[in-house]
Amino acid sequence: MDWLDRMNRVLDYIEMNLEGEIDYKQIAQMANCSEYHFSRMFSSISGVLLSEYIRRRKLTLAGFDIQKSDDRIIDIAVKYGYDSADSFSRAFQKLHGIKPSEARQNGVHLKAYPKISFQISIKGDTEMEYRIEHLDFELRLIGKSKLVKTEKAFRMIPSLWSGAKKDGLMEKLKDLSWENPKCKLEGILGVCGKEAAITDDEFAYFMGVRYDGEPPNDLEILTIPPSSWAVFPNIVEAWKRLYTEWVPTSGYELANLPCIECYYGPGHKPRHELWVPVIPK
Known part of the structure; x- marks a missing residue:
């Protein structure tokens, strides 16, 4: 493949x-x-x-x-x-x-880590739940973006969310996120860059919500064009299995748009989802 x-x-x-x-x-x-x-x-x-x-x-x-x-x-x-x-x-x-x-020295023990290889492991005992959402309208998001060094993204992004809790941004986004529901993408959103091909040393990580009204002066606007999305419950598990199990056999490929992590409000099941932009192969 x-x-x-x-x-x-x-x-x-x-x-x-x-x-x-x-x-x-x-x-x-x-x-x-x-x-x-x-x-x-x-x-x-x-x-x-x-x-x-x-x-x-x-x-x-x-x-x-x-x-x-x-x-x-x-x-x-x-x-x-x-x-x-x-x-x-x-x-x-x-x-x-x-x-x-x-x-x-004679007889010392060292550790050898061999070269790895990627293969598809076919497993029939664990299903991978997903759905396809077609959003025929432009997503208009408001929030704040921060520059993230690409090579340090894994460490920097969690710290950005911690900072958002401390400085009140998270609470402000929560207050805005459940007004005027328009689609199922209604929650706190983490958007990585503006397109899939992030090749620079740093990119803008956007923390925001979908919102159609006039944004507060201290928040930015990010728009994402109409697209189709493969939606998976449980973000962590979805990331683990997306590339090895779903993409290679689905008949879809990733669109040139950012993936969105969506964290929902209290009582919502599932609590969070991964939205992946896709196009048919």
Whole structure:
């Protein structure tokens, strides 16, 4: 399948560049998605952050090199992208539990993390609930956006929501979100960028709600054109299974619009949903 081929080509690229510079933008382009979405997709599927996977592979090969060669430790450190013996030693010891210099001793234990590969696992015992929503009108959202560094998005976005609770933005959005319901997308929304292809070093993360009235002066407006959406209950679970189980076999592909995480009010079932923009293949 095209999706699996792209993902495994990415892994091949990483493997061939462990001794050099790995370009995260190029990785995302090879996977045909944004840096942020690829990082999220990778961690959801593999259970490990992309940066952590690359670090483990580099230090696995470094361990092999130390045991098989007489090369200087500093030369091996530089080979795998570390600019000092100290930084390499700390990373090596964190992964392997011993110092690089100790790895040459007879009988020591090291850890080897092999190259991973992506496959579709067919499971018939667990259904994946979804529905298709066709919104034939423009979504007009109001809220606030913050710049997020792409490579740090996983850490920065939760902190943005924590800040929204403290500064009153969350309460303001709640007060606005249930006025004049127009569609099922009525809740607190997290929108990543303005299009799927986020290739810059940073992007705007929008926290808002759907609202048709005149916005308060301190809130921004974001519009999303009419589109079809695949909607999944349970955001965390949906992210884990979206790319491995649903997209490859659904007959749909992702549209060039942002995914939306929707958090609903008290008493709503489910409590949250992932809205994914799609188009038929």
